[in-house]
Amino acid sequence: xxxxxxxxxxxxxxxxxxxxxxxxxxxxxxxxxxxxxxxxxxxxxxxxxxxxxxxxxxxxxxxxxxxxxxxxxxxxxxxxxxxxxxxxxxxxxxxxxxxxxxxxxxxxxxxxxxxxxxxxxxxxxxxxxxxxxxxxxxxxxxxxxxxxxxxxxxxxxxxxxxxxxxxxxxxxxxxxxxxxxxxxxxxxxxxxxxxxxxxxxxxxxxxxxxxxxxxxxxxxxxxxxxxxxxxxxxxxxxxxxxxxxxxxxxxxxxxxxxxxxxxxxxxxxxxxxxxxxxxxxxxxxxxxxxxxxxxxxxxxxxxxxxxxxxxxxxxxxxxxxxxxxxxxxxxxxxxxxxxxxxxxxxxxxxxxxxxxxxxxxxxxxxxxxxxxxxxxxxxxxxxxxxxxxxxxxxxxxxxxxxxxxxxxxxxxxxxxxxxxxxxxxxxxxxxxxxxxxxxxxxxxxxxxxxxxxxxxxxxxxxxx
RNA sequence: UCCUCGGUAGCUCAAUGGUAGAGCAUUCGGCUGUUAACCGAAGGGUUGUAGGUUCGAGUCCUACCCGAGGAGCCA
Numbered sequence: 076x077x078x079x080x081x082x083x084x085x086x087x088x089x090x091x092x093x094x095x096x097x098x099x100x101x102x103x104x105x106x107x108x109x110x111x112x113x114x115x116x117x118x119x120x121x122x123x124x125x126x127x128x129x130x131x132x133x134x135x136x137x138x139x140x141x142x143x144x145x146x147x148x149x150x151x152x153x154x155x156x157x158x159x160x161x162x163x164x165x166x167x168x169x170x171x172x173x174x175x176x177x178x179x180x181x182x183x184x185x186x187x188x189x190x191x192x193x194x195x196x197x198x199x200x201x202x203x204x205x206x207x208x209x210x211x212x213x214x215x216x217x218x219x220x221x222x223x224x225x226x227x228x229x230x231x232x233x234x235x236x237x238x239x240x241x242x243x244x245x246x247x248x249x250x251x252x253x254x255x256x257x258x259x260x261x262x263x264x265x266x267x268x269x270x271x272x273x274x275x276x277x278x279x280x281x282x283x284x285x286x287x288x289x290x291x292x293x294x295x296x297x298x299x300x301x302x303x304x305x306x307x308x309x310x311x312x313x314x315x316x317x318x319x320x321x322x323x324x325x326x327x328x329x330x331x332x333x334x335x336x337x338x339x340x341x342x343x344x345x346x347x348x349x350x351x352x353x354x355x356x357x358x359x360x361x362x363x364x365x366x367x368x369x370x371x372x373x374x375x376x377x378x379x380x381x382x383x384x385x386x387x388x389x390x391x392x393x394x395x396x397x398x399x400x401x402x403x404x405x406x407x408x409x410x411x412x413x414x415x416x417x418x419x420x421x422x423x424x425x426x427x428x429x430x431x432x433x434x435x436x437x438x439x440x441x442x443x444x445x446x447x448x449x450x451x452x453x454x455x456x457x458x459x460x461x462x463x464x465x466x467x468x469x470x471x472x473x474x475x476x477x478x479x480x481x482x483x484x485x486x487x488x489x490x491x492x493x494x495x496x497x498x499x500x501x502x503x504x505x506x507x508x509x510x511x512x513x514x515x516x517x518x519x520x521x522x523x524x525x526x527x528x529x530x531x532x533x534x535x536x537x538x539x
Numbered sequence: 540u541c542c543u544c545g546g547u548a549g550c551u552c553a554a555u556g557g558u559a560g561a562g563c564a565u566u567c568g569g570c571u572g573u574u575a576a577c578c579g580a581a582g583g584g585u586u587g588u589a590g591g592u593u594c595g596a597g598u599c600c601u602a603c604c605c606g607a608g609g610a611g612c613c614a
Binding site for chain 2: 107114125157191192247307316320402513
């Protein structure tokens, strides 16, 4: 196996003058009369290793299968590069083709492909410049998330993926069953399905959020976070939605909405700074190819204070903007994409945290304000991407929470344990959810969420 | 799910209702260090599918399939 010091990223920064073995996949090959140039990449960094092979060193038969996509092992001497564009290069002496990639049928070429075409080759798009950069950024982002919370004493909770709680009725859920779909057991002939015979003895689903379970842990471990996959069975087909996506949900006891906002802001800035420090070449590629303003935008977010504006004030700004809205703005209605974009991209030109939404448009567990009309909710809106974080201070008062559950038309019996948390040792607490893929989009400038997750699941698509 | 746009060579795209083309890729040849190398030649097509209008359809009409963007839902 490849160990530290042997990756191509290590070879590229090592002192010339020693023998080296390079293993990887061929990005492209260029031939001249007496010399071959092979660009080799092993995914360890954005840059390729340039291997130079004199025509006399290997036979024409040996070099022939070294084509785009082939996997090779090349031994040689690392030398100072004669050409421009790289500091060192490998002067190849022996070439071993571990796996060829016949160019007549290999779907990737050295020429540029569009992202839709690459998506059809999900098993090979990982070898392209764009997806190499995307998944290195994604990896560093995941690392930074754990680092951020671990440094602050947060406990990592594995919230369940299988659940029997219907959450807050938010979004359609994937049902999970072991019943024979061709022969469903019925309570009476032709009647309702008998779920007592199902695996869990009642209907079960894939989770849409780990929040309620995270609250259980916050009320014992103080500060906790979840980081795992979540599922929505919505038939939504947009560049921002997936049926399976990852979410980070911190939950903090002894915390109100102000603390929640502060953590969200610190968190986003930390993530941006970490990726800028650790994925420089990848980000420069995105800036060059996809989003010219990317680096300036990220620096701006990392260094500027987020705007904080109550919903009521946000509505006033929108009403007084003089804009013609496709969807009219009025107090009590949810903000539309166009409204969110105006606030973050034009009014403030930086991330905006909108707080204290009308209770009718938010979930039952959000803490009621004294005004009786709004709840302690917050949405973090980012320029170019819209809502990236949604969260709230939770309702910790038992009677108020019961009233809100009833108002929402939900059955309090299903929330017995959630209510128990308010009966025994309740405390003000708060938390939020960050869509992991949306953060990757933000950091890379990629415009379609299907291109920032290894294997996208969307309606009608679960290939690979 | 609704609305809009699109589907032509392996890829990216041209083609007033009148013989389907280019660049790149591929194959072959050339070139003393290239950076999406360069130069020359060749092969490569049931124009998404099924119908229809027409003397004649890549082009017009209908249905369906697939893709993208916008909306809703949200992260």
